[in-house]
Amino acid sequence: MATNDSTTNVKRLQVRRYKPEENPETHYLNQEKGLWAWLTTVDHKKIGLMYLGSIAFFFFIGGVLALLLRTELLTPARSFMDADVYNQVFTLHGAIMIFFFLIPAGPAVLGNFILPLQLGAKDVAFPRLNLASFYIYVIGALFTLFAIVTGGVDTGWTFYTPYSATTGGNVMAMTLGIFILGFSSILTGLNFIVTIHKMRAPGITWNKLPLNMWGLYATSIIQILATPVLAITLLLLTMERALGIGIFDPALGGDPVLYQHFFWFYSHPAVYIMIVPGFGIISEVISTFSRKIIFGYWAIALSSLAIAFIGFLVWGHHMFTAGQSSLANMVFSFLTFLVGIPTGIKIFNWLATMYRGSIDMKTPMVYAMVFLFLFTIGGFTGIMLGALSVDIHLHDTYYVVAHFHYVMMGGMVMAFLAGLHYWWPKMFGKMYSEFWAKVSLALLFVGFNMTFLPQFVMGSQGMPRRYFNYIDQFQSFHQFSTIGAYIMGVAFLLMAGYMLHSLLRGKPASSNPWGSRALEWQTASPPDLHNFHHTPVVINGPYDYHKPMSEFQLGIATSHNGHHAGEAVDVSKTEKEQA
Amino acid sequence: MSQTSSTEEKLDHLKHYFVDSDQQFEASKMGMWVFLVTEILFFGGLFVAYIVYRSWYPELYLLASEELDTFWGAVNTAVLIGSSLTVAMAIRSAQLNQIKGLIINLWITIGLACTFMVIKYFEYSEKFAKGILPGSAYSYDGVEHEKANIFFSIYYMMTGLHGIHVLIGIGLMIWLVFKAKKKVFHSGYYTPVEITGLYWHLVDVIWIFLFPLLYLID
Amino acid sequence: MSGHHISSAKFLWGVAIALFILTFITVAVTWIHIPSPWNVVVAIAIAVVKALIVSAFFMNLYWDSKFNVLLFVMSVAFFLLMIGITLLDTLYRTDPIPSF
Structure with missing residues (x-):
């Protein structure tokens, strides 16, 4: 790639400072008008916002379902739902939260919005594919809604055979919906990998890539390697129901445990699709609000890749009691412990970044700290579940439920909210109320721990998951947990309130309200439709807080910004080559 | 690289968010390779099912593969390899600005792909007639093994999905022919031809594995 | 290139x-x-x-480019990983298909 002429061309690269415009008249939100322009837009920022709207809708649905479940569990016996309805509600809660909220929350919402901005690109590599992936998501969602309307699904979000092959309801529409959804995820991952490789602005070498990009890069790799296996699994399951092909159905001579291997080969890496973008967000937030260069850049970057890789080796820890061979059990248990290493590396590096930093306790930073606290609890309990003999006792109890809610909600949802609050001014050019944001966060923190901490205790005492009734001794735990869930509900309503207020009446945000050095803050808030009016040039790392802001606002000095292909391009080739 | 940066080059194809044709070409090609990764793992799942069941019931595979006709399987392999050759020739024609050669090669490829599907059709209908149907409709008793239905389920899933990919390939190539007739492609821009070619070769590679695994168990 | x-x-x-x-x-x-x-x-x-x-x-x-080669190699490697680890279970079960 490094040809001779590129080294000579580098010397001809002339840069000058471009100060970001404050509160621009025209930006991506008003440059194209009308509903049609929104629905057919290929702009990554608008697609990101459309995803944001969709996942907010599904998060609301999934949240309401969760509150229904918790309300039913107020009393040991039936409160207001039958067992069958309860089964359908927890299946939908799981499937919606995982496939429609958590999987797209990292890459498709925040990733879509931020990735090209942080790379200094005008858009992702394949904008139309990006729009297609959004509509594929919508089609998948419609299939799922169709499944709910026509009979519901009561298999649990994992669709285990043989139950899923024989139960009533519309399992086929549901699995087809998620099959379709998988392609949306694959296309996003594909787009990101190519964009990160090919569309970086001049000067963004691999060691100047923001850690959020490393997180999304690792996520994309998991998306393209794991999601196809989910597709084939669900296709086989659909065929199992449609034709009775018998590969997974013991009644026809098949092997249900093989289904679990297939399913978890996707679904274990999938939890890293959910959490690894969160790691990226947390790295950005902690460095920005500590006013300090990130500690252990390469350790954090490479540990994301390491987690992505190890994530593929541990799927069998979901199957310790499913009847797989004891050899496989031992290997999987050993490999599961390895995940703790790169995750621990990250936690320590974030703490070291905060150490002696000038920490600014703005809302995103508080979210990041809440993330560190809750995610660590989630991680440690995961290590316990990875131990074979302990898992025999705790498998399929509320301990597992509490563990993955600490990881997914205490981890990813907190990281997502940190990112949302962090980039909110960039997205809409408006600030939100710090006060109400912190009130909501406090309620969320209290409510979350009230909900899930008792579940660890219940689980270790033997309360199984997915039961709609229970013995009396657990009632006080369940009630405590339910009250916590209501508090979280209030916190989220409050959040919706101040977010909406910010959109309508919020104070205008400056281009860089947090004083960050990262590239996305060196353009206007909200950005132009093409992100930058110039081709940005990067000479410093994204966390070099010891260097003056002016060094982070550079761009190519010529008027050429790549919009007009016919224009003579004298230097732009080298930028790509150099990058 | 040098021939694409000449000044008289046509640039209608260049999207505004790319700096130059090379960046766009490289990005598209890498995108296709990433997509092929997903295809390999998609089929990989079926290969896993195949391998697991073969390790459990080797004798089933011996018995059941007798029902598959090695001759037509070999013919189909040759047909697909031939079509891979013509697709490679089509790309070469596009690179050399020979639009006529590009269209002819694409038509031959489409013809070979259709031949493949016709042979597959006869293979399938011969089995359907015997009662070797996918799934629970399986009613053939010529294979004396209790899990015979599973072998044929795997057979139908693998060859069926592969067949769907062949059909998609035919569709893509017809689209390419139309584009080529409109003089869209030239030596500076033939990205769709290149990446469709990559896709088509992968379909060939998958069949290269399916053939010995399904037909050649002696 | x-x-x-x-x-x-x-x-x-x-x-x-x-x-x-x-x-x-x-x-x-x-x-x-x-x-x-x-x-x-x-x-x-x-x-x-x-x-x-x-x-x-x-x-x-x-x-x-090397990266495209790497992609191809990676896909094969992960396929081998999937089958390899699955075989750790299926080959070493006491009862190949647990009866239900």
Whole structure:
């Protein structure tokens, strides 16, 4: 790639400072008008916002379902739902939260919005594919809604055979919906990998890539390697129901445990699709609000890749009691412990970044700290579940439920909210109320721990998951947990309130309200439709807080910004080559 | 690289968010390779099912593969390899600005792909007639093994999905022919031809594995 | 960058003929009945060689960027990982398919 002429061309690269415009008249939100322009837009920022709207809708649905479940569990016996309805509600809660909220929350919402901005690109590599992936998501969602309307699904979000092959309801529409959804995820991952490789602005070498990009890069790799296996699994399951092909159905001579291997080969890496973008967000937030260069850049970057890789080796820890061979059990248990290493590396590096930093306790930073606290609890309990003999006792109890809610909600949802609050001014050019944001966060923190901490205790005492009734001794735990869930509900309503207020009446945000050095803050808030009016040039790392802001606002000095292909391009080739 | 940066080059194809044709070409090609990764793992799942069941019931595979006709399987392999050759020739024609050669090669490829599907059709209908149907409709008793239905389920899933990919390939190539007739492609821009070619070769590679695994168990 | 490699027609024909010959060989070896498991090994080995030829010379990986090669290798590696680890279970179960 490094040809001779590129080294000579580098010397001809002339840069000058471009100060970001404050509160621009025209930006991506008003440059194209009308509903049609929104629905057919290929702009990554608008697609990101459309995803944001969709996942907010599904998060609301999934949240309401969760509150229904918790309300039913107020009393040991039936409160207001039958067992069958309860089964359908927890299946939908799981499937919606995982496939429609958590999987797209990292890459498709925040990733879509931020990735090209942080790379200094005008858009992702394949904008139309990006729009297609959004509509594929919508089609998948419609299939799922169709499944709910026509009979519901009561298999649990994992669709285990043989139950899923024989139960009533519309399992086929549901699995087809998620099959379709998988392609949306694959296309996003594909787009990101190519964009990160090919569309970086001049000067963004691999060691100047923001850690959020490393997180999304690792996520994309998991998306393209794991999601196809989910597709084939669900296709086989659909065929199992449609034709009775018998590969997974013991009644026809098949092997249900093989289904679990297939399913978890996707679904274990999938939890890293959910959490690894969160790691990226947390790295950005902690460095920005500590006013300090990130500690252990390469350790954090490479540990994301390491987690992505190890994530593929541990799927069998979901199957310790499913009847797989004891050899496989031992290997999987050993490999599961390895995940703790790169995750621990990250936690320590974030703490070291905060150490002696000038920490600014703005809302995103508080979210990041809440993330560190809750995610660590989630991680440690995961290590316990990875131990074979302990898992025999705790498998399929509320301990597992509490563990993955600490990881997914205490981890990813907190990281997502940190990112949302962090980039909110960039997205809409408006600030939100710090006060109400912190009130909501406090309620969320209290409510979350009230909900899930008792579940660890219940689980270790033997309360199984997915039961709609229970013995009396657990009632006080369940009630405590339910009250916590209501508090979280209030916190989220409050959040919706101040977010909406910010959109309508919020104070205008400056281009860089947090004083960050990262590239996305060196353009206007909200950005132009093409992100930058110039081709940005990067000479410093994204966390070099010891260097003056002016060094982070550079761009190519010529008027050429790549919009007009016919224009003579004298230097732009080298930028790509150099990058 | 040098021939694409000449000044008289046509640039209608260049999207505004790319700096130059090379960046766009490289990005598209890498995108296709990433997509092929997903295809390999998609089929990989079926290969896993195949391998697991073969390790459990080797004798089933011996018995059941007798029902598959090695001759037509070999013919189909040759047909697909031939079509891979013509697709490679089509790309070469596009690179050399020979639009006529590009269209002819694409038509031959489409013809070979259709031949493949016709042979597959006869293979399938011969089995359907015997009662070797996918799934629970399986009613053939010529294979004396209790899990015979599973072998044929795997057979139908693998060859069926592969067949769907062949059909998609035919569709893509017809689209390419139309584009080529409109003089869209030239030596500076033939990205769709290149990446469709990559896709088509992968379909060939998958069949290269399916053939010995399904037909050649002696 | 060698993204635009142009092969000669003669070369492409040579590649195809090599593939035809290998196809013939893989069929021919079944006539001499190599004892199991070597028949499987031979069949897979020939298929792998054919796949490598196609990917290297038809799909131009031989001249392509290293990352595209890496992608291809990675997909195969992860497939092997999937089957390898699954076999750790399926080959070592006391009862191949637990009865329900």
